[in-house]
Amino acid sequence: MRVKVLSRNPDDYVRETKQDLQRVPRNYDPSLHPFEVPREYMRALNATKLERVFAKPFLASLDGHRDGVNCMAKHPQSLSTVLSGACDGEVRIWNLTKRECIRTLQAHEGFVRGICARFCGTSFFTVGDDKTVKHWKIDGPGYGEEEEPMHTILGKTVYTGIDHHWKEAVFATCGHQVDIWDEQRTSPICSLTWGVDSINSVKFNPIETYLLGSCASDRNIVLYDMRQSTPLKKVILDMRTNTLCWNPMEAFIFTSANEDHNLYTFDMRFLESPVMVHMDHVSAVLDVDYSPTGKEFVSASFDKSIRIFPVDKGHSREVYHTKRMQHVITVKWTSDSKYILCGSDEMNIRLWKANASEKLGVLAPREKAAMNYSQKLKEKFHHHPQIKRIARHRHLPKAIYSQAKEQRIMREARRRKELNRRKHSKPGSLPFVPEKKKHIVAVVK
């Protein structure tokens, strides 16, 4: 007599640990799971609602400065460290995890105009209104030592900005001209000028590290090559550019923050028209910083708000504001791309989440899977009216709202006027100028 024995592979049903979930054999027959699209739609709708419910981006406010925060710098090696310079010449170093100031130093008389950390993360540079460039250690002085910079360079003119090379012991300052310095010397290696106007900011390209970009008060953006003694080319816009920031993932892309409420993303090779015009701010944009993933950037504006823009979109995906936040002067996106720091007029540095509804802390794998799933669902159904409506909703303070409305009306009126003018003039005499080309005055090489 033959006995049939039921045999199963233990791998199919035995858990690895006691904490593991029980394995459930599943039947994926679609007839057993009907209404897949409506069910997923409902899940997406709920996920969208929950996203908006949990959208609480504001994390912390770092207070301690006694004047408006004028500049900030990220520590290149440590995520938890951030440096900030205020309008009264004070520099503070902060620990973000503890949300406290770990060091304070009076660096300059008058404004701290620029601050940047060295790539190794052991020292940093500041420039101020007192016409000096100072090189400081990150670590504080030992017991009994005096708080003193490692080096001080006395310049002839005021420096308005500073940036350090990403790999070499070279830094660049700007003021009346762009100076490139060796750390060991007290005079610049070379000075680059084009025109006689004051230059607001200078930035090294993080990928092609010998390239620099600067923006000047005479409305232009100038590009330099450190290896040459002359500037490469410049583009003149309608209004002044306040800062620019290079994309850390694409060597030739940079974004500039302009006084005309817009941001312009340029391709370095084709300056004739920007790749994208980002418009949503209602006042001058003062600072811009890229996410380290290079997919988004954050901008700080005089209109007391910060906005997050996708690189390839003309409008912002997010706007952050609080009641007490005044004109935002400087903004940084942390190197792990999770947080945003902004320093504003009213002496505070604020810490925000880059994704407003993200859950902080370590996520369990199931949580992570659920998050990914809901993210995917939101993406899949984002054209559906209710989901779209809920996901897009943002609260704005009345000031910004009414200003935005006013500007919309003005824009519309301008457009209508142009349309009418075109209608009543000879065909072809008033050509259509795309928005991208409208703001570019000239490109000079």
Place this chain on the structure above:
Amino acid sequence: MLRLAALLPVANLEAHREKGAPTFLWACSGAVGRMFQSRQPERSPWGAPCMLSMFSLAALSVLKAQTPLEQEIFSLLHKTKQPVTDPLLTPLEEASLRAMSLEEAQLRRAELQKARALQSYYEAKARREKKIKSKKYHRVLQKGRSRKALKEFEVLKKLDPEAALTKLEEMERPRIEERMSLKHQNKGKWARSRAIMAKYNLEARRAMQEQLAKNKELTQKVRVEPESDEEIDMTGEGLLPDSVNQVQPSMEGANPWMLGKPSSEAKDSGTQEDPKDTRESAAPEDAGNEEEVVSEEEILLQDFEQRRCARQQQAGSPERHSEWARPDVEIRNSQPRESRLGIWSPGQVEPAVQEPEGPLLSEQLGRLQTLEEMDALGQEEGAEEQAQPWPTRALQGPEEEGSFGEERPARKQKKMINLQAVLAEESHVIQCPSLPVSEEKEEDEDQRLMIKEAFAGDDVVADFLQEKHKAEQAGKPEAVDLVLPGWGEWGGTGLRPSARKRKRFLIKPVPELPREDRHLPHVIISQQRNILAAAHQVNELPFPFDHCQQFERSVRAPVGPTWNTQRGFQKLTAPRILTQPGHIIQPISAEEASPRSAVPIRAGGPDLLPTAQQSRHRPRPRKKAR
């Protein structure tokens, strides 16, 4: 025969005449007798009793006045100029025939009304234009007018010298007026002040000179050079008159060689039957002659003018009716009602004509904090959808309001299945097979029997009717009873609220629109569109998609773990960008960035992953940041 014809209502006669003579003859043949029994004459031109009409003409001719009654009748006939032997119509009859029918008169009246309205619009427009204060506008207008006149004159000069002369006189008129007036002669107050200034001011001097130049220009005679023109004509086209070379609008038109007239007149006679055609052909010609585009009202007015003469010239042409077809008889567009692109209902969607990018956010003053608020927000979106009525009903609305509305039900009545009959009858078993019918009935017979047996107890039709009745009842709005017993009066067991109160607080429902399936006993049309679902559906094709099928495809495949295996689910939901919390993402290095280098992504480098596949060989970041 004559009597019979005379007795026919004039409208009928018209109708017969349109069909041609044979029908007329037919009307007078033997069938007529029966016809007359059913149709009483509406008016008889002579006012004689109907009995007379029964006499046939042949009988009349045979009859001789024998009795005194007959004699009297004959005398009466003679008195009223009734031809006794002549088969033609009496003058009175002819007159009545010539008069318009009611229908025609209505048409004519409508047309006249329209023309009048148009004329009033035109006048209003002219008045409005006249009121415009802008000098520049009037100057431009004047200039255009004079240029046009000049051009017309040029044309006229070739074709009609006499008319041209009168035209010339007309054109001279402003010159004469200018000469008579003191305008532009530097004699006004302004001019004198300028004259004082002129000594010192260059501009004033120039203005004065301009004035004088204008005067000179305006008072100049229009120069006519007939000789030179003729010479050019002789050398150029030579012997052919202009009308020959002009486009002949229709084949029926008279030969321009024969006419010796401008082709525009020839065209008039040629294409009067179809005024629309004339308009179409005339419009480009106008555009060619004079650059000024004739306004629409003018075209329409011309159109009416032409129609009127067409009617006068050939009354009763067969094209007339087809052409005067009323607008409400036009075939309505029976487009299928727009379907919405559902999340689960397939449908046609017209691609949205929208620019690819608007603002990504809808920024509002209100905060969105609770789920209820979000629901409300979503419904807000849906409310716009609900505001639009049923598309089908909207389509039907205007059509029912039209002038056809009265006669439609009557016509339908004939086609309609008699509902009462169907309901009253005991239901009969429907003889339709559930399978497709094949030719050999014998083979199916047993199967049919089987089915019959199986459904022996079922009365499908009755069930259906019951169901329909139920649906109808369910769809009816109910009255709301808000009566509170004991409120304001005594209450208790055995006491009923007063009738007045009951009447006062019984809220009657608004009567519903009649059901669409009220004439269709075998159909239930549900008029309850699921608005709640509609609010969730996509209205127009989103930007990146070209076709609704593409979009539907993008939505169709589920990504959830309920429908996919664990691995598939992970793959499907892998995020596009994966970042490790607490790790610094360094900027991409130049070596990595260049496409030629095959260097793997540096440790601690970008955690930017375009695809899920790459995530497998994603290196760990070098070190955890402090």
